[in-house]
Amino acid sequence: MKVEAKKKYKPKIKLQIRDGYRFVDKVVKKNNLHTICEEARCPNIYECWDRGTATIMILGDTCTRACGFCSVKTGKPTWNDPMEPVRTALAVKKMNLRHVVITSVDRDDIKEDYGSTIWAETVKQIHHHVHDCTVEVLTPDFKGDQSALLRVFSAKPEIFGHNVECVERISKNVRSQADWNRSLNVLRFAVDEGMQTKTGMMVGLGETKDEVINTMKQVAGIGVSIFTIGQYLQPTNKHLPVDRYVSDAEFFNYKSIGYELGFSVVESGSLVRSSYHADEQARLFNAKAKNNYE
Numbered sequence: 001m002k003v004e005a006k007k008k009y010k011p012k013i014k015l016q017i018r019d020g021y022r023f024v025d026k027v028v029k030k031n032n033l034h035t036i037c038e039e040a041r042c043p044n045i046y047e048c049w050d051r052g053t054a055t056i057m058i059l060g061d062t063c064t065r066a067c068g069f070c071s072v073k074t075g076k077p078t079w080n081d082p083m084e085p086v087r088t089a090l091a092v093k094k095m096n097l098r099h100v101v102i103t104s105v106d107r108d109d110i111k112e113d114y115g116s117t118i119w120a121e122t123v124k125q126i127h128h129h130v131h132d133c134t135v136e137v138l139t140p141d142f143k144g145d146q147s148a149l150l151r152v153f154s155a156k157p158e159i160f161g162h163n164v165e166c167v168e169r170i171s172k173n174v175r176s177q178a179d180w181n182r183s184l185n186v187l188r189f190a191v192d193e194g195m196q197t198k199t200g201m202m203v204g205l206g207e208t209k210d211e212v213i214n215t216m217k218q219v220a221g222i223g224v225s226i227f228t229i230g231q232y233l234q235p236t237n238k239h240l241p242v243d244r245y246v247s248d249a250e251f252f253n254y255k256s257i258g259y260e261l262g263f264s265v266v267e268s269g270s271l272v273r274s275s276y277h278a279d280e281q282a283r284l285f286n287a288k289a290k291n292n293y294e
Contacts, residue, residue: 063105071235089125099279116148123155191223200228230272
């Protein structure tokens with residue numbers, strides 16, 4: 001593929017620092033929090049923070065895995081902050097959020113629960129301090145440990161998210177320490193336990209269109225309700241290269257197919273990330289659920 005053709009659909013990122021961005025930045029820094037928006041170099045950070053939304057990353061800023069697409073730093077974590085759930089909840093209250101997304105680094109080093117106790121306590125503290133705020137979690141796989149997952153479920157987040165990230169064939173190259181089928185099993189277990197479940201993936205990593213559609217069929221088939229799909233963007237030259245930039249037409253096609261497969265909500269576009277417009281996704285999902293109930 002010629003370089004010009006490859007870059008034809010490369011998304012353009014708007015960099016605008018406004019008052020909303022400055023406010024969120026101030027709250028995050030004052031409460032000594034980490035956000036995936038910053039750590040993963042999200043292209044939507046200026047838009048989302050200006051709208052007063054942020055995805056808070058708990059359990060420190062150092063991941064025990066080293067996925068080929070992710071710019072979060074890796075190594076041996078030194079985090080030890082039992083008050084983090086309370087500080088997170090107070091920051092959510094300060095930002096006056098009605099929907100918040102919580103995520104974390106992988107903590108394979110915490111053998112007893114993989115960090116799930118802090119996860120559960122964070123959800124509980126947000127519900128306690130901000131009664132009208134819904135909580136969406138985007139968790140690691142906890143090595144497939146069902147007791148860890150149940151601990152998070154018991155805190156009753158309104159939406160449970162875990163990403164398959166890519167199609168199965170290239171998964172080991174994209175995230176060598178994860179297991180694609182384990183991620184699918186995490187989602188299946190969440191659905192079986194009655195959670196409103198969400199997953200997301202990237203394109204532009206070497207997959208085929210048929211593989212994308214097959215992945216969508218697999219996650220829809222186990223009962224996942226919300227699906228997101230976006231363009232992979234190389235965060236640094238040390239990360240996996242972009243194989244291709246996907247056109248808006250192809251993203252529109254994935255969205256149409258997603259609804260045909262039965263997803264309640266599909267977010268598909270070049271700059272879409274798991275938590276992009278998550279508040280709007282939650283509202284749309286709840287509205288559809290209410291209509292179906294009535």
